[in-house]
Amino acid sequence: MNQTGLTFKQRNKQNTLNLAKWTVAWLLTLAIASFGPHFLWQDQTVITVAAIVINILVGVMMILANKRQLQGMDELQQRVQLNAMGITLGASLVFGLAYSLLQSSGLVLFNEDISHLVLFMGVTYLVCILVMNKQLNDEDEA
Amino acid sequence: MKNRLKVLRAEHNYTQAKLAELLDVSRQTVNAIEKGKFDPSLPLAFKAARLFNLSIEEIFQDE
Numbered sequence: 001m002n003q004t005g006l007t008f009k010q011r012n013k014q015n016t017l018n019l020a021k022w023t024v025a026w027l028l029t030l031a032i033a034s035f036g037p038h039f040l041w042q043d044q045t046v047i048t049v050a051a052i053v054i055n056i057l058v059g060v061m062m063i064l065a066n067k068r069q070l071q072g073m074d075e076l077q078q079r080v081q082l083n084a085m086g087i088t089l090g091a092s093l094v095f096g097l098a099y100s101l102l103q104s105s106g107l108v109l110f111n112e113d114i115s116h117l118v119l120f121m122g123v124t125y126l127v128c129i130l131v132m133n134k135q136l137n138d139e140d141e142a
Numbered sequence: 143m144k145n146r147l148k149v150l151r152a153e154h155n156y157t158q159a160k161l162a163e164l165l166d167v168s169r170q171t172v173n174a175i176e177k178g179k180f181d182p183s184l185p186l187a188f189k190a191a192r193l194f195n196l197s198i199e200e201i202f203q204d205e
Contacts, residue, residue: 008166074167076180136174 008074015069022062029055076136084128091124092117145202148176150194165189 006014032040033051041047070081096117102108151161151172158176162169165186174180182190182202191198 007163008168009163012168074171075183075186076171076174077168079180133170136170136179 011072012069015065015072019062019065019069022058022065026055026058026062029058080129080132080136083132084125087128088121088125092121095120143181143202144178144205145175147172147190147201150196150201151176154194164193 029051033048033055036051037043037048070078073081099108099112103110103112147161151158156164158169158172162172165172166189167186171180171182175182187198187202190201194201
Protein backbone atom coordinates (compact mmCIF):
# COMPACT_ATOMS: atom_id res chain seq x y z
CA MET A 1 0.00 0.00 0.00
CA ASN A 2 1.16 3.56 -0.60
CA GLN A 3 0.04 7.05 0.47
CA THR A 4 -3.22 6.71 -1.51
CA GLY A 5 -4.32 3.89 0.82
CA LEU A 6 -4.84 1.59 -2.15
CA THR A 7 -2.95 -1.61 -2.88
CA PHE A 8 -0.92 -1.86 -6.06
CA LYS A 9 -3.63 -3.98 -7.69
CA GLN A 10 -6.44 -1.57 -6.74
CA ARG A 11 -4.45 1.46 -7.89
CA ASN A 12 -3.60 -0.23 -11.19
CA LYS A 13 -7.22 -1.19 -11.76
CA GLN A 14 -8.42 2.33 -10.98
CA ASN A 15 -5.87 3.89 -13.36
CA THR A 16 -6.77 1.41 -16.12
CA LEU A 17 -10.48 2.11 -15.71
CA ASN A 18 -9.82 5.84 -15.80
CA LEU A 19 -7.79 5.43 -19.01
CA ALA A 20 -10.55 3.27 -20.54
CA LYS A 21 -13.15 5.97 -19.76
CA TRP A 22 -11.09 8.73 -21.40
CA THR A 23 -10.29 6.50 -24.39
CA VAL A 24 -14.00 5.79 -24.95
CA ALA A 25 -14.78 9.51 -24.56
CA TRP A 26 -12.03 10.41 -27.06
CA LEU A 27 -13.31 7.83 -29.56
CA LEU A 28 -16.84 9.19 -29.24
CA THR A 29 -15.72 12.80 -29.79
CA LEU A 30 -13.61 11.61 -32.74
CA ALA A 31 -16.63 9.87 -34.26
CA ILE A 32 -18.80 12.96 -33.70
CA ALA A 33 -16.14 15.25 -35.22
CA SER A 34 -15.75 12.85 -38.18
CA PHE A 35 -19.39 12.15 -39.04
CA GLY A 36 -21.12 15.16 -37.48
CA PRO A 37 -20.40 17.70 -40.24
CA HIS A 38 -22.13 15.48 -42.80
CA PHE A 39 -24.86 13.75 -40.79
CA LEU A 40 -25.65 16.03 -37.84
CA TRP A 41 -25.03 19.71 -38.52
CA GLN A 42 -24.79 19.98 -42.32
CA ASP A 43 -21.22 21.32 -42.57
CA GLN A 44 -21.58 24.34 -40.28
CA THR A 45 -17.96 25.41 -39.81
CA VAL A 46 -18.35 26.79 -36.26
CA ILE A 47 -19.80 23.55 -34.94
CA THR A 48 -17.17 21.49 -36.79
CA VAL A 49 -14.35 23.56 -35.26
CA ALA A 50 -15.96 23.26 -31.80
CA ALA A 51 -16.24 19.47 -32.21
CA ILE A 52 -12.56 19.23 -33.20
CA VAL A 53 -11.49 21.43 -30.26
CA ILE A 54 -13.50 19.23 -27.87
CA ASN A 55 -11.90 16.15 -29.44
CA ILE A 56 -8.42 17.59 -28.86
CA LEU A 57 -9.23 18.53 -25.24
CA VAL A 58 -10.59 15.07 -24.49
CA GLY A 59 -7.52 13.62 -26.26
CA VAL A 60 -5.24 15.59 -23.93
CA MET A 61 -7.14 14.16 -20.95
CA MET A 62 -6.67 10.67 -22.41
CA ILE A 63 -2.92 11.29 -22.74
CA LEU A 64 -2.77 12.43 -19.10
CA ALA A 65 -4.73 9.34 -18.00
CA ASN A 66 -2.28 7.19 -19.97
CA LYS A 67 0.65 8.93 -18.29
CA ARG A 68 -0.93 8.38 -14.87
CA GLN A 69 -1.49 4.72 -15.66
CA LEU A 70 2.13 4.25 -16.73
CA GLN A 71 3.38 6.01 -13.61
CA GLY A 72 1.21 3.73 -11.46
CA MET A 73 2.79 0.58 -12.88
CA ASP A 74 5.67 -1.16 -11.18
CA GLU A 75 9.19 -1.05 -12.58
CA LEU A 76 8.96 -4.29 -14.58
CA GLN A 77 5.66 -3.29 -16.18
CA GLN A 78 7.12 0.13 -17.01
CA ARG A 79 10.11 -1.56 -18.64
CA VAL A 80 7.82 -3.77 -20.74
CA GLN A 81 5.84 -0.71 -21.84
CA LEU A 82 9.01 1.23 -22.63
CA ASN A 83 10.37 -1.63 -24.76
CA ALA A 84 7.05 -2.01 -26.58
CA MET A 85 6.88 1.75 -27.26
CA GLY A 86 10.49 1.82 -28.46
CA ILE A 87 9.95 -1.09 -30.86
CA THR A 88 6.66 0.41 -32.10
CA LEU A 89 8.25 3.81 -32.74
CA GLY A 90 11.25 2.26 -34.49
CA ALA A 91 9.16 -0.12 -36.59
CA SER A 92 6.83 2.70 -37.64
CA LEU A 93 9.78 4.84 -38.71
CA VAL A 94 11.63 2.08 -40.56
CA PHE A 95 8.64 0.45 -42.27
CA GLY A 96 6.89 3.77 -42.87
CA LEU A 97 9.89 5.21 -44.68
CA ALA A 98 10.55 1.93 -46.52
CA TYR A 99 6.95 2.00 -47.73
CA SER A 100 7.38 5.63 -48.77
CA LEU A 101 10.47 4.64 -50.82
CA LEU A 102 8.60 1.76 -52.45
CA GLN A 103 5.76 4.10 -53.35
CA SER A 104 7.96 6.87 -54.70
CA SER A 105 9.79 4.35 -56.89
CA GLY A 106 6.45 3.14 -58.25
CA LEU A 107 6.73 -0.40 -56.88
CA VAL A 108 3.62 -0.08 -54.70
CA LEU A 109 0.36 1.36 -55.93
CA PHE A 110 -1.66 0.88 -52.73
CA ASN A 111 -3.11 4.16 -51.44
CA GLU A 112 -2.02 4.70 -47.88
CA ASP A 113 -4.05 6.43 -45.18
CA ILE A 114 -3.16 7.71 -41.70
CA SER A 115 -5.43 5.01 -40.25
CA HIS A 116 -3.12 2.33 -41.71
CA LEU A 117 -0.22 3.76 -39.69
CA VAL A 118 -2.37 3.86 -36.53
CA LEU A 119 -3.38 0.24 -37.14
CA PHE A 120 0.21 -0.82 -37.78
CA MET A 121 1.38 0.90 -34.58
CA GLY A 122 -1.45 -0.63 -32.57
CA VAL A 123 -0.77 -4.16 -33.79
CA THR A 124 3.00 -3.82 -33.31
CA TYR A 125 2.52 -2.49 -29.78
CA LEU A 126 0.05 -5.24 -28.89
CA VAL A 127 2.28 -8.03 -30.26
CA CYS A 128 5.29 -6.63 -28.35
CA ILE A 129 3.36 -6.53 -25.08
CA LEU A 130 2.02 -10.08 -25.57
CA VAL A 131 5.42 -11.53 -26.49
CA MET A 132 7.23 -9.84 -23.61
CA ASN A 133 4.55 -10.83 -21.09
CA LYS A 134 4.68 -14.41 -22.37
CA GLN A 135 8.47 -14.49 -21.93
CA LEU A 136 8.12 -13.20 -18.37
CA ASN A 137 5.23 -15.47 -17.44
CA ASP A 138 6.83 -18.70 -18.69
CA GLU A 139 7.32 -21.07 -15.76
CA ASP A 140 4.96 -18.85 -13.81
CA GLU A 141 4.05 -19.85 -10.27
CA ALA A 142 0.68 -18.92 -8.80
CA MET B 143 22.03 -11.42 -10.26
CA LYS B 144 21.11 -14.28 -7.93
CA ASN B 145 18.64 -13.85 -5.10
CA ARG B 146 17.09 -15.72 -2.17
CA LEU B 147 13.65 -14.21 -2.54
CA LYS B 148 11.91 -17.52 -3.18
CA VAL B 149 13.53 -19.15 -0.14
CA LEU B 150 12.72 -16.19 2.10
CA ARG B 151 9.18 -16.10 0.81
CA ALA B 152 8.75 -19.79 1.62
CA GLU B 153 10.25 -19.30 5.09
CA HIS B 154 7.69 -16.60 5.81
CA ASN B 155 4.83 -18.59 4.26
CA TYR B 156 4.07 -15.86 1.75
CA THR B 157 2.50 -16.52 -1.62
CA GLN B 158 3.84 -14.56 -4.58
CA ALA B 159 0.63 -12.51 -4.48
CA LYS B 160 1.10 -11.68 -0.79
CA LEU B 161 4.74 -10.72 -1.26
CA ALA B 162 3.78 -8.59 -4.26
CA GLU B 163 1.19 -6.80 -2.14
CA LEU B 164 3.73 -6.16 0.62
CA LEU B 165 6.29 -4.84 -1.87
CA ASP B 166 3.66 -2.79 -3.78
CA VAL B 167 4.42 -4.47 -7.11
CA SER B 168 2.65 -6.96 -9.38
CA ARG B 169 2.85 -10.72 -8.81
CA GLN B 170 4.52 -11.06 -12.24
CA THR B 171 7.34 -8.84 -11.01
CA VAL B 172 7.91 -11.00 -7.93
CA ASN B 173 7.90 -14.08 -10.17
CA ALA B 174 10.35 -12.49 -12.64
CA ILE B 175 12.73 -11.50 -9.83
CA GLU B 176 12.60 -15.00 -8.30
CA LYS B 177 13.35 -16.57 -11.68
CA GLY B 178 16.25 -14.17 -12.22
CA LYS B 179 14.60 -12.67 -15.29
CA PHE B 180 14.49 -9.20 -13.82
CA ASP B 181 16.83 -7.33 -11.50
CA PRO B 182 14.96 -5.01 -9.14
CA SER B 183 15.82 -1.35 -8.67
CA LEU B 184 17.66 -0.25 -5.55
CA PRO B 185 14.48 1.12 -3.88
CA LEU B 186 12.68 -2.19 -4.44
CA ALA B 187 15.69 -4.15 -3.17
CA PHE B 188 15.73 -1.96 -0.04
CA LYS B 189 12.01 -2.55 0.42
CA ALA B 190 12.53 -6.33 0.25
CA ALA B 191 15.45 -6.07 2.66
CA ARG B 192 13.35 -4.08 5.14
CA LEU B 193 10.50 -6.55 4.83
CA PHE B 194 12.68 -9.56 5.65
CA ASN B 195 14.82 -7.58 8.11
CA LEU B 196 17.99 -8.42 6.21
CA SER B 197 20.63 -6.47 4.31
CA ILE B 198 20.39 -6.24 0.53
CA GLU B 199 23.51 -8.40 0.17
CA GLU B 200 21.84 -11.15 2.16
CA ILE B 201 19.04 -11.32 -0.40
CA PHE B 202 20.72 -10.34 -3.67
CA GLN B 203 24.14 -11.52 -4.79
CA ASP B 204 26.09 -10.47 -7.83
CA GLU B 205 26.87 -13.48 -10.06
